[in-house]
Amino acid sequence: MRKYVSRQESTLGRRRSNIPSLVCAFAASATTGGTIYCFGVLANDLKKALQITQMQLGAVSAAFFIAGLISWIPGMVVDRMKMRFSMSCGGLSGATFTTIYWILCRNPGLSPFFRDHPVAVLSCLAIAICLSCGLIVGTSSSSHLCGGRDGKGPAVGIAKGFVGLGSGVYATLFQAIRDDNESTLDFLLVIAFFFILNATLPALFLLPPKEESHPRLMRMETTPLHFRTMYASLAVLCLFILGSAICDIWSVSDDQPKGRNFGNVLMILILWLGPIVSLFLPEMLQTSPAWIMLCITLVLVGSGTAKTNNMGQMVEALGFTESVTPATLAIFSVAQAAARISTGILSEAALKWSNVSVPSFIRAEDSNGGIPRPFFLVIACSISLLAHLLLAASTDLVSFVFGCAISAIAFGMAWPLMVLIVGDVFGVEHHGANYMFFDGGTKALGTLLLSEFLAGFVYEAHVDNQHHLDQGVDGMLNACWGPQCFRDTHLVIAGLSLICMVASLLLCYQTRFAYGSPLAR
Template identity: 25%
Template sequence: METHFLSNRWTVLVACIWIECCAGASYSFSLYSQTIKTRFGYTQQQLDIISVLKDTGECIGIVSGLLYDRFPPWLVLLVGAGQNSLGYVVIWLFVTGRLAIPAVWKMCLFICVAINGQTYYNTASIVTCVNNFPENRGIVVGLMKGCLGLSSAILSTAWRVVFPESDGSSFLLVAAIVPSVVALVLMPIVRKYDPLDFICGSSTTMVRLGMVSAPVVVLALFLMGFSFWDGHSFQADRVEFAVALIILAAPLWVAWKANHQERTSTSTSTPTLSELLITNKGSDQSVITEYTNKGADQSVITEHTNISLWGELCSFNFFLVLFTSAIALGSGYVALNNMGQVATALGFTQHHITIFVTLISVCQFFGRFGFGIFSDYLLSNFGVARPLLTAMAGLILCCGYMLIVMAGTFHWTMYLGSIVIGLAFGANWCLNPATVSELFGLAHFGTLYNVMQVGIPMVSYVLSVWVAGYLYDSESGRGGQCRGSKCFKLTFIILASVCVLAVMSSSILWWRTRHIYRKKFISI
């Protein structure tokens, strides 16, 4: 019984949820960026260069994708844990004075190494779960990316419990230890299963996925509500962290029930496709046709195996996905990385900055998970192509940037802007990978998923260093503190304008692929 419980796709799903809930330390850059800037005397442009290399480490995951396509997921997690620990520990040694003050390029190198470890966690978790639940890839990608977005709120809670009344330097130690330990403990469980063995009874899979996801949604709401409480104390933080751990344990029980029900229903119902092929060796194609006509998800059977990886990478549709990701997510990273400086310039305290980070983190979860469910629903019931929702997410992101522009006059728009940016940023992280898996299949998904992100740090570099950093330093004087909305107002206007390009490119992709989605999902 214990072997069956540990060796099934539902337990793998829960293990990947836990890994992703600890893997997003990159979204907590605002918690320690000011510490790095003041201790090392960096200018805003230098700090933005560091943040760009952070984004580069997070987005350049081609190595992890190639590694995943050739080796088991546990090896990918092992490499990621090693990189994560090495990079963050060295940065912690720099910040705490145990090593000499580093040149900017050294900080860039080690923060890139640290954050790049996150790509191994993401690849192992997301690609494995999409492989295990191919008929529900929207909700699975949304859940995994949502937990990643939620992780910065969880890690910041753990940080306040372990290091109360500490500055941002101690958070680096939490980021070095917690994700690596969780990944190392759970890596033997994370493995791929043949999705054809689970097609029978797939009508109830969505319900079971909803049950697994429900505790994570409750956790997101709990963390959001707790972040607004002004009476934070060490005891309150301990209670918050304990409740968060209890909520995170709940999906394990749901996974046990789902696995038991799935095994029971499989043993008493129609045999799986793999079993049919074994007993009908001479008529494989007829068996596949008969089986798919009974309601199996045709996207599982007809993957794009006739197209080479190079052909997929060179296609115009893939270029549009890559361009949309680069613009929308690259500009989003600029907003997230500078949120601490924006809040400081507008007179907010460190407590308020923590609230903004938590709001963005929680709303990223709802954006990733919510748009995953919503896009799956529209896709299966109305044939609505995901790129259309990506265009909508781009428009919402533009509105979020404009709310930050208004924060100099109306401080409450800073809160609303954090919520809107988090939702739209998270939605893009969910929709683009799901689109790639649908248009190009799962044969090279590990590599395509990571290549899709290569343009993000390029856009982030231009907008961070030559827009946000340059304008901030121009207003403050080199290395000085800037006060008022003038520090970032023009920056966020430019971000909103650039994001319109992402809306245009995703609209073109929708127009090019709408008939494919309609034919594939409406005429079944």
Template identity: 20%
Template sequence: MVFAFVAGSSSVAAEALTTARFTRQVLSGRWFTLFACLLILSASGATYAFGIYSRELKSALGYDQRAVATLAFFKDLGSNVGVPAGLLSEVAPPWAVLAVGAAMNLAGYLMVYLSLAGRVPAPPPLWLMCAYVCAGANSQAFAGTGALVTCVRNFPEARGAVLGLLKGYVGLSSAILAQIYLALYGGGDARSLVLLIAWLPAAVSVVFLGTVRVMPPDHRRPKRSTHRGRGGGGDVFLCLLYISVALAAYILVMIVVQRQASFSRAAYSASAAGLLVLLFLPLAVVVRQEYRIKKELEDSLSHAPAVMVTVLEKSTVMPLAEPASTTTDTPLASSCVGSFLRHTFSPPAHGEDYSILQAVVSVDMLILFVAIACGAGGTLTAIDNMGQIGQALGYPSKSVDAFVSLISVWNYAGRVTAGYASEALLSRYRFPRPLALTLVLLASCTGHLLIAFGVPRALYVASVLVGFCFGAQWPLLYAVISELFGLRRYPTLYNLGAVASPLGAYVLNVRVAGRLYDAEAARQHGGGSLGAAGGDKACFGVECFRTSFLVITAATVGGALVSLVLVWRTRDFYRGDIYAKFRDGVVVESPVDGGPSAAEQRPSEEGSGGRVNGGQRDD
């Protein structure tokens, strides 16, 4: 009996040890990092809820439409100008980037809340409110850099799916925050929503600070599972896609039901509980995937001789492979200025690792900048003014709130569709991602025209088109940047590409839409110009936004034509297998982690300056 008791105790201890090891494997794996990033980004899109509380800003602080448009510009400026976040990511680990973002989120939005609630000695001037909004919105850039860039480096062979999935959760975030806000505060007070925006995203980031880090693929797994096999992750991304679709559908149903029926606080709490279940459901997928990896590793260890041969081959061959030659080598006889200019204006092939300056001065980055400034600037103008557009066209306030929430859902749909569909089309048919971007820009023109001409009952369709096309632009932009310019400086280049959006929004929203709206409102109210604190003089009728959105449509068509130039310039690059180097066991690590970059680890395929994987020089 004693022996049986000892044996039983040993068995329990062994099981507990096995469970502890597996739990540690799950929590330290790259799939759990992906899950953590999904939660962080699902709470980080507070900027898309601006349309809900912008009317509170307008009435409580006495702003006119041009002042609200200026606040919207600084909101877009903060959320998209993430160059400081990118530069910090070059020298600091992801947790530091997330921590800075959490602090900025709390400080910025808390001051906005205190201003709306009258808890400050005097109403802040417009420039100070712009600073508060910009600081709070800039936290989104830090969260996106810390989470999204990390996941792209962890899954370089599936970056389209990763970008679409993560940016999709960002697109849903405002609707998620709205549902949680209804459960906690019961609705009816936009100031409480701003308070929730201040503390919840910061809290989520702080909880997962220790789990978000760069972890390249585990090459200890059998070769058959490194790409599309069971352990490669293709089915995991499909499962995560299905869960995100279920989440979006659930939110859509809740929006419709809550607009049609009267909900109590308990009913709002029940709907939020269902939302949280769907938010945490990806954790089950992560655990299942880690269990598969564990079983595959155990099976491979049962064939120890074969594994040892593979390990020896990698340990002897890889160090002997010479690093890819880049343009950073400087001839000894050249002057410093001359070598710097040659280095900057003689970029490597498409797909290789560009320096920041090489990418900034390249024609490809200029084309992307112009296309996104026109495309995202126009769709952002529609999103930020959706409340005023609905009011001008005579829609009830309940419908206007539904438009804002629907834009969030369709924003998600555009991001996920563009990410997954472009990845599938690229891998199967070599369909270039820049061409997909062109098609998205042209599709958004339909939504702009529906707003411009005030087609009866068409604002529902316009909100769908605008939200979908706005969302679809981002995974395409970020994937194209990572593919053309490499991953070594991706944190900074990723944020440089996003700078185009607020600049385009400033021109199209503040200088065009805001100015024309106030001019029409002044005409309807008897003439005279409206000051920055001239009161809430609303504009009614299709004339309020007609000229503005005709200008936006023309600008978007121009951006689409410019993007066709990039399609032509990269046609040879996208005909090749641009991900072959990642499937061959290349390690992509952040420079701050001390690991080799893609360029340092990858052996030279055709010598320096030659075409690699279908890429061609940019000179």
């Protein structure tokens, strides 16, 4: 007994500040978003380099998310090995697999096996990269708990904001350092670099060792000023990326060589890097709210990845210039980042809005008012419905970009809600594995069903209808031209969003108990 007490006292005597862990989580969060959601930047060059069809390209892009089906494994690794080991290994392995991915894409003849089976090899590498991101996401999710009771919501919102903004940061950085004739496949090197810079190195120097990583062993030193500083940094970074994207879209000098813009690179790096019920995963999966939330978030997430993975083809099909792709991805990134941040803040504040009335069937009997967190999923699904109806009807640049931006809001809202609802309903002791089930499952199934199967099937169907028109266009076959290439995809997602609105109300009803206790607030 005395030995235990001495060890406990010794551990408490070494209590660390929670700020380094949050800084590490914020820095690493952008690496996952930049990796997963920027495939559209390099998709066209990858398709040309490997001479593959749109369906094969879709399979490669979907592979980045397929590992989500087993992403509970990285979550369990994080729960067992804790934060320092998990994030440092995630960054190192992510950089390694991304570099191999780049080498093979730039030199298809380097390996006879790769030359004969490019889709299979790249899919395996993509799964490995996604699992690496899972280690980073799981660690960041655990680090959010270090924000303390009152800072948990803002911490999640900020971290998820960096995830959403990651693709915009990466796309804008790459456009700034890229020559006009440089292949977009070199974008993979940017991803590998930031895996090391923003994940591995901060983990080694900032995160506590395994025996000191529990949130109870940390001093909660964050103040509202810390969060306000991060909000301001994210807001300025969003505005800068948004301005750069709009300038690219509306530029009238597309025929002029743009060259490198190191001023933009410096500015982005400064803005970016400057500033209680516990259930095991199997127990959680036996509850109906877990599966209802999975279906809802699957549609919200899958609809977003359907755009990030196919953005280049959407832009090409509507006849816009190639520069619209990275610019629209940047706007998509800013919009989803803003949604992630605001959702984390608003969903926390809304729990205490006692003067706001909500329907009785979604309010716990002992509740004093406020809006339960799952109700924000109803709002997200409504926004998704509106966005995809607009995208289905869009034929001009303004409506297309606006529709993508609105869709990004719904996509971004899903991420902090998953983190927070999982903690509210299923507890925090096994939060890493529980959350990663949703994080990985939604990305894997949503991308596979909506981005790969649905979007790919609709696209290929219209390629067959006009096959004689696209022979020899940019040396590519199997290209689709016209708004019909993705219209049915948007309409199907709009219908699914409507169904998910009803499912979200059911989720509110089934989880109302979690928002009646003061501990849930």
